[in-house]
Amino acid sequence: MIEVKGLSKKFDSGYVLKDIDLQIEDGEIYGIIGANGSGKSTFLNILNGKDTIVKTGGYEGDIFIDGEKVRILDHQHSVSHGISMVHQELALFPGMRAVDNIKINHENVKWELPVIPELSRLDEKKNLEDAKTALERIGTELDPVRNIDNLSLNQKQFVEIARELDHQNIRLLMLDEPTSSLNITETEKLLSCVQEIASRGISVIFVSHRLEEIEKICHRVSVFRDGRLISTYKKADFDLNRFAEDMVGQKIVKAARERRQLSEETILEYRCRDDDGNTLTIKKGEILGITGLAGQGQEQFLAGLFGLAKTNYTTSFKGEMLKDGDTHGLIGKGIYYISENRGVDSLLLDSSIWENMIFGTEGKHQDFLSLSRIPGLSFLKRDRIRSYTEQMIEKLNIVCADPQQPVRELSGGNQQKVCIGRALTFEPELLGIGEPTRGIDIYSKELILNWILKMNQEMNTTVVVVSGELEELMRICDRIAVMYQGKIHRIFNTGVSPEELSLALYGKAAS
Amino acid sequence: MKRLTLNPPQIIMFCFMLLLLAMAFFIDMDLAGILNDSLIKWAMNGVIVLSLIPMINVGAGRNFGIPIGLSAGLCGMIFALDRRLTSWIGFFSSILLGMLVAVVFGFLYAKLLNRLKLNEEIVGTFAGYSFIPIMNLFYTFVPVTNRQMLYPIGGQGLRPKVNLDQYFGQILDNFLQLRIGPVVIPLGLLLFFFGIAWLIWLFGKTRTGLVFSAIAENENFVRLSGINVNFYRTLGIILSTVIAAIGVVVYSQSYGILHLYDGPFMMSFPAVSAIVIGGASPKKATVANAMIGTFLYQTTYLLSIPVANALLIPEMAEIFRTIITSGIILYAFIFERKPKRA
Numbered sequence: 001m002i003e004v005k006g007l008s009k010k011f012d013s014g015y016v017l018k019d020i021d022l023q024i025e026d027g028e029i030y031g032i033i034g035a036n037g038s039g040k041s042t043f044l045n046i047l048n049g050k051d052t053i054v055k056t057g058g059y060e061g062d063i064f065i066d067g068e069k070v071r072i073l074d075h076q077h078s079v080s081h082g083i084s085m086v087h088q089e090l091a092l093f094p095g096m097r098a099v100d101n102i103k104i105n106h107e108n109v110k111w112e113l114p115v116i117p118e119l120s121r122l123d124e125k126k127n128l129e130d131a132k133t134a135l136e137r138i139g140t141e142l143d144p145v146r147n148i149d150n151l152s153l154n155q156k157q158f159v160e161i162a163r164e165l166d167h168q169n170i171r172l173l174m175l176d177e178p179t180s181s182l183n184i185t186e187t188e189k190l191l192s193c194v195q196e197i198a199s200r201g202i203s204v205i206f207v208s209h210r211l212e213e214i215e216k217i218c219h220r221v222s223v224f225r226d227g228r229l230i231s232t233y234k235k236a237d238f239d240l241n242r243f244a245e246d247m248v249g250q251k252i253v254k255a256a257r258e259r260r261q262l263s264e265e266t267i268l269e270y271r272c273r274d275d276d277g278n279t280l281t282i283k284k285g286e287i288l289g290i291t292g293l294a295g296q297g298q299e300q301f302l303a304g305l306f307g308l309a310k311t312n313y314t315t316s317f318k319g320e321m322l323k324d325g326d327t328h329g330l331i332g333k334g335i336y337y338i339s340e341n342r343g344v345d346s347l348l349l350d351s352s353i354w355e356n357m358i359f360g361t362e363g364k365h366q367d368f369l370s371l372s373r374i375p376g377l378s379f380l381k382r383d384r385i386r387s388y389t390e391q392m393i394e395k396l397n398i399v400c401a402d403p404q405q406p407v408r409e410l411s412g413g414n415q416q417k418v419c420i421g422r423a424l425t426f427e428p429e430l431l432g433i434g435e436p437t438r439g440i441d442i443y444s445k446e447l448i449l450n451w452i453l454k455m456n457q458e459m460n461t462t463v464v465v466v467s468g469e470l471e472e473l474m475r476i477c478d479r480i481a482v483m484y485q486g487k488i489h490r491i492f493n494t495g496v497s498p499e500e501l502s503l504a505l506y507g508k509a510a511s
Numbered sequence: 512m513k514r515l516t517l518n519p520p521q522i523i524m525f526c527f528m529l530l531l532l533a534m535a536f537f538i539d540m541d542l543a544g545i546l547n548d549s550l551i552k553w554a555m556n557g558v559i560v561l562s563l564i565p566m567i568n569v570g571a572g573r574n575f576g577i578p579i580g581l582s583a584g585l586c587g588m589i590f591a592l593d594r595r596l597t598s599w600i601g602f603f604s605s606i607l608l609g610m611l612v613a614v615v616f617g618f619l620y621a622k623l624l625n626r627l628k629l630n631e632e633i634v635g636t637f638a639g640y641s642f643i644p645i646m647n648l649f650y651t652f653v654p655v656t657n658r659q660m661l662y663p664i665g666g667q668g669l670r671p672k673v674n675l676d677q678y679f680g681q682i683l684d685n686f687l688q689l690r691i692g693p694v695v696i697p698l699g700l701l702l703f704f705f706g707i708a709w710l711i712w713l714f715g716k717t718r719t720g721l722v723f724s725a726i727a728e729n730e731n732f733v734r735l736s737g738i739n740v741n742f743y744r745t746l747g748i749i750l751s752t753v754i755a756a757i758g759v760v761v762y763s764q765s766y767g768i769l770h771l772y773d774g775p776f777m778m779s780f781p782a783v784s785a786i787v788i789g790g791a792s793p794k795k796a797t798v799a800n801a802m803i804g805t806f807l808y809q810t811t812y813l814l815s816i817p818v819a820n821a822l823l824i825p826e827m828a829e830i831f832r833t834i835i836t837s838g839i840i841l842y843a844f845i846f847e848r849k850p851k852r853a
Binding site for chain 1: 714716717718719721722724725728729731732733734735736737738739
């Protein structure tokens with residue numbers, strides 16, 4: 001039996017996991033579900049002794065294995081306690097055979113060299129036998145001498161599971177989104193393999209974004225939200241609607257946007273290259289939210305348009321086709337984008353607030369230049385820019401020393417306000433924002449959301465918000481598009497219930 | 512204004528210079544003469560070092576391909592000398608023609624560097640080195656009619672060294688000389704040097720200058736602001752090449768000799784060392800960095816030869832200089848990757 005008590009993890013910004021208590025019986029398949037950022041990964045990372053936990057001050061709370069208290073100090077430690085993990089992104093060595101991948105780091109050797117055991121001669125025959133056994137255990141007849149590069153995705157996944165099962169003392173197998181890249185038959189195979197593993201007395205933690213899988217194979221399910229364990233259900237009490245409710249939380253929706261008549265004029269239209277009629281049209285003057293679980297392709301729309309991500313959609317603006325990555329043309333048409341990686345894409349961290357505020361906006365603000373006839377060689381009107389920046393600082397309530405302060409020294413919330421200020425200076429017709437409130441304190445969050453509403457109402461800016469924060473989207477958006485497996489799954493109007501929305505995240509409809 | 516801070520390279524170099532000065536004093540060297548020479552060395556090399564600034568600031572790295580710009584300047588001088596243009600006309604037409612050639616060379620160089628982003632320094636080194644033999648071919652075949660420039664025997668191909676005395680040798684050095692006792696200040700040369708420095712400083716304050724430094728800091732940001740990054744990089748690289756062309760004309764008039772063929776071969780390391788000593792980071796260089804660095808580097812070099820020759824075995828100076836030049840560049844590379852603040 002594996003038990004955790006009061007498990008917490010604190011990063012600089014605060015607790016991302018707080019007081020988790022749960023027990024996993026031997027041979028039990030334990031499901032964990034939750035929205036993005038709910039703490040699922042942190043929980044797995046703690047048990048797996050990941051560097052992201054170890055090197056940031058470790059964890060709080062206790063872990064018991066068969067009643068014995070253990071402290072997981074690093075990954076090796078975690079393995080020695082029989083805990084292993086299969087990652088969402090495969091962690092296999094390309095170019096090597098399946099057997100090498102399975103036996104790596106615990107190879108059988110003919111006779112171990114003293115002093116330098118690394119140079120011992122490998123026992124090829126025994127390695128092959130072990131690999132074959134491990135693969136057979138999970139019900140696949142894969143030949144272990146095959147090269148990893150020639151395997152299909154689910155075969156690779158099986159190799160990875162076999163590798164973990166090959167650890168002799170395995171007690172707990174953690175699967176993080178194991179089926180995210182598998183098709184239905186492959187998924188079936190994997191699920192029955194997981195059940196098979198559990199029937200041998202190995203405990204399994206199963207994290208998946210596909211609720212039907214959870215429903216099918218898990219004995220118990222816990223819902224995580226905002227780093228806390230909200231509820232645990234036994235198999236008999238499984239209910240998708242209750243899962244959804246717990247995931248989103250019964251927060252009172254404040255300042256809900258009034259339902260209003262949307263303009264009929266289409267400003268932006270995305271059309272899927274697959275030619276299956278999957279389109280997204282954005283109406284002039286609306287606030288559209290785009291959401292989805294991690295990795296469902298939300299980034300394709302704006303980041304894709306600005307050349308920051310791959311996209312499977314073509315874009316037309318007011319009927320005119322746009323070229324992906326032609327930022328000059330996009331800005332010229334009045335489309336501006338604040339990336340979700342603010343510090344990486346949308347700010348000059350080592351430059352001052354004023355430089356960030358006005359950079360590249362001379363097209364709209366000739367008054368910033370002293371020689372507007374030759375903009376390239378013109379000097380900047382420092383006084384004008386300074387007073388403008390001071391105005392913006394006051395308007396947006398940016399906490400800083402003065403306009404000269406480098407943006408790097410500001411807090412996340414204030415950095416985002418500088419981004420908003422920049423967007424205001426561009427006066428865009430269409431503004432795209434990725435994760436506008438990620439990593440921002442509650443107070444600044446409201447301010448930023450209010451500014452988004454304000455820009456929309458006062459300047460009639462069309463806004464597209466890509467965010468995983470459902471509650472915020474429901475408050476500010478006219479419509480919310482939900483992405484699932486790289487495509488637009490559903491589009492909701494205001495007034496959608498949280499349950500319906502969160503089920504859509506999992507590609508389901510409410511019953 | 513950003514605060515001017517002293518970094519270890521500058522401090523090390525400054526201490527080294529003081530040490531050499533003290534030694535020079537003890538072996539009774541002519542200090543006034545050293546000062547005169549150091550002022551000339553400063554300005555004659557200074558423009559070449561200044562030429563690194565636009566490329567560093569546009570994020571294209573320290574220009575190890577400086578021979579490309581220098582070759583352009585040499586071409587300018589060849590054309591001017593061939594027309595037998597002397598004195599100021601010769602000097603300025605050399606600069607003007609050199610600049611024209613530099614625009615072409617710079618454009619091609621920029622094409623190359625824009626294709627091989629992130630590897631500018633190593634690509635520049637190879638481009639610079641491989642450019643020299645190409646130019647050598649040109650020097651051999653260029654149809655020059657001025658016999659003073661051709662090989663005396665055969666009358667085909669340019670000489671490796673052409674004396675500039677009859678044309679514009681030392682024309683800037685001797686212009687507006689200011690004598691204070693034994694000290695001679697080459698005011699004309701210094702004014703020309705400061706003038707170029709001032710123009711570069713002024714350029715940094717323009718909108719384009721701001722775009723340059725933003726590209727060096729965060730190319731993605733600039734691209735997302737709707738600005739064509741490659742256009743500005745091309746501009747910066749051309750600018751660097753053009754200033755290098757001017758620099759070599761200034762250098763040659765001081766030197767008194769037009770040094771063709773392998774002349775530009777070993778000129779990139781000293782220039783890069785100088786600006787690094789001056790405190791330039793890989794992505795940010797100021798006019799002050801270039802000026803301080805050149806002075807420290809050239810004066811140290813100047814002092815080290817006689818001092819080392821007097822105190823140690825002869826030829827030691829060259830060894831020291833190489834150690835310092837390469838060492839400072841190495842040092843700069845080591846500290847290039849500062850850990851990011853969390």
